[in-house]
Amino acid sequence: MTDSLYTEEHQIFRDAFRKFVAKEITPNVEQWEADRAVPRDLWLKMGEQGYLCPWLPEQYGGLGLGFEYSVIINEELIRGDGFGVGVPLHSDVATPYVHSYATPEMKERWLPGCATGEVITSIGLTEPNAGSDLAAIRTTARRDGDSYVLNGQKTFITNGYFADLVVVAAKTDPKAGHRGVSLILVDKDAPGFHRGRRLEKMGYHMQDTAELFFEDCRVPASHLLGAEGAGFKYMMEKLQRERLEVCIKCQVNAEEALKEGLNYAKVREAFGRPIGNFQYTAFRLAEMATDVELGRVFLDHLIRRHIEGNDITQQVSMAKYWLGEMVNRVAYQALQIHGGYGYMEEYRICRISRDVRSLSIFAGTSEIMKLIVSRNLGLTPQ
Ligand SMILES: Cc1cc2nc3c(=O)[nH]c(=O)nc-3n(C[C@H](O)[C@H](O)[C@H](O)COP(=O)(O)OP(=O)(O)OC[C@H]3O[C@@H](n4cnc5c(N)ncnc54)[C@H](O)[C@@H]3O)c2cc1C
Incomplete structure (x- = not known):
């Protein structure tokens, strides 16, 4: 910055x-x-x-x-x-x-x-049958006197296993599409709230990603966030910052992967010279460094714009897909530079490479980001 x-x-x-x-x-x-x-x-x-x-x-x-x-x-x-x-x-x-x-x-x-x-808090939007298409969630919250009664399930929830408080997206009006979505706080002791499996993932292992279940789960009506039916609007407001937060993860992981690749290329020798002195490897590292530099400039620009209070929806959508894919390119190449050692757990690039695969998926996939960008360009992709 x-x-x-x-x-x-x-x-x-x-x-x-x-x-x-x-x-x-x-x-x-x-x-x-x-x-x-x-x-x-x-x-x-x-x-x-x-x-x-x-x-x-x-x-x-x-x-x-x-x-x-x-x-x-x-x-x-x-x-x-x-x-x-x-x-x-x-x-x-x-x-x-x-x-x-x-x-x-x-x-x-x-x-x-x-x-x-x-x-510890978490946010439960995704369901087994609705991830990108959040308007299709099936979890319901029915008003019953001074309570809401929730039924449904969530999956892939970050911090889900140890969370004390979950912001849950649920349909208070199942017939109203995205206008029927509300956000409701569910605390860990709410009757009818259960955690499912701590999900076994490709990477990001220390993170307790989990399933959540709501079976006639009763919470006080005061747990509603804002107005009934305004959940989608609130999510759209907050998703900018969530995506920016993921962009930071992409960029710093790319910087770390580049560092690992470069350091290794300088010390590992083959055919009598450091592998970084083969033109192919050197040019590859030059390309990786360029990607990382571009990412940093783009990210810092967005952080500044966000802090200044600008609407960065379009640019952060561009950044989320570009940085999410860039970090995977850089991590792939950095691992390749390590040869067999890159595939071994004792090398840091091994963990980085598998962890970053999640970054082009959560908080909106690359494809959904491109959908937002193209719609803002006046297109109607189907
Ligand atoms: C590690 C991890 C942590 C997560 N943490 C959370 C969390 O804390 N809270 C939470 O609510 N969710 C969380 N998620 C869920 C994540 O946000 C979803 O996985 C993501 O939004 C995609 O939804 P999906 O998996 O249902 O895929 P789907 O929506 O089924 O998509 C499958 C594929 O189809 C593509 N696709 C879908 N629609 C379109 C379209 N219109 N045009 C083109 N392509 C399309 C997608 O891009 C994707 O490639 C997490 C996921 C992971 C992996």
Whole structure:
């Protein structure tokens, strides 16, 4: 990011958080990957240091800081191999729904815990039969006196297994298409709420991605976020930031993959010279470095535009697909440069390569991003 956005205070914060990651996260990554879980203790430690929801106003236990601090946390987590720590989704995707749309009582009840790590949040949109086509979700929420009664299921939910509070998209009017979608808070103790499997994934292993089930799940009517039927509108408002958050993950992973490929190319020798001195490898690295540089310029431009309060829907959709595919190109090539060692767990590029495959899928696939971009160009792709 350019100097104009980062002050000395940001740098001090970055240095402190980098040290925290080096001490509390990086040495544990191998174990957490094997456990398929990050311990709650890490969340509490991050909360204690102000690293959860740093943007939250002080009245809710936050520090009232700008989005730049969330960017720093997201970037440094990935640099320290904590890609699977679900903090950015908690801090910058799920909790903002509570802050923006919950009643004052709900905010008082939940937000302080979001800042301390006692409350982990997640967001449940995707269902077995509806991912890209969110208007087709089947989970229903029926009003019954002072309650909503939810029935249905969600899948692929990040932080789903350990979440204390889930923002659930459900149909309050099943006949009204996307206008019938509402967002409702479901807490882990709500009767009728069950977690299913912790899903076994290709990568991103320490992340507790899970299925969620609602069987006559009853929550107080005050758990409705904002207005009934406005859920889709709220999601569209918030998805910009979620996609930007994923763009950051793409870019930093690409930077790390390039670093691994370059370092290896300088030390590994074949046919009497470092492999980086074969023109083919050198040119490949030159192309990777160019991709990464373009990505950084694009991303920083969007971060700045977002902080300034601009609508970046079109550009962030472009970035989400381009960066999601770029990081996969770069990681593939970086692994290839490692030869057989790249396929071995003890090499960092091995984990990076499998983790980044998710980035062109979640928070909207590349194809859905291209759909948004082309519609904004005045086209009607079918
Ligand atoms: C690791 C991981 C974490 C996730 N975390 C969450 C989470 O926290 N919360 C949550 O709600 N969801 C989460 N998801 C779900 C994710 O958002 C969905 O997987 C994604 O939106 C795609 O939905 P789908 O899997 O149902 O695929 P589908 O929608 O069935 O799509 C299948 C394929 O068809 C393509 N396609 C669909 N429609 C079109 C079209 N109109 N034009 C062209 N191509 C199209 C898609 O691009 C894709 O390639 C997560 C997924 C993963 C893998």
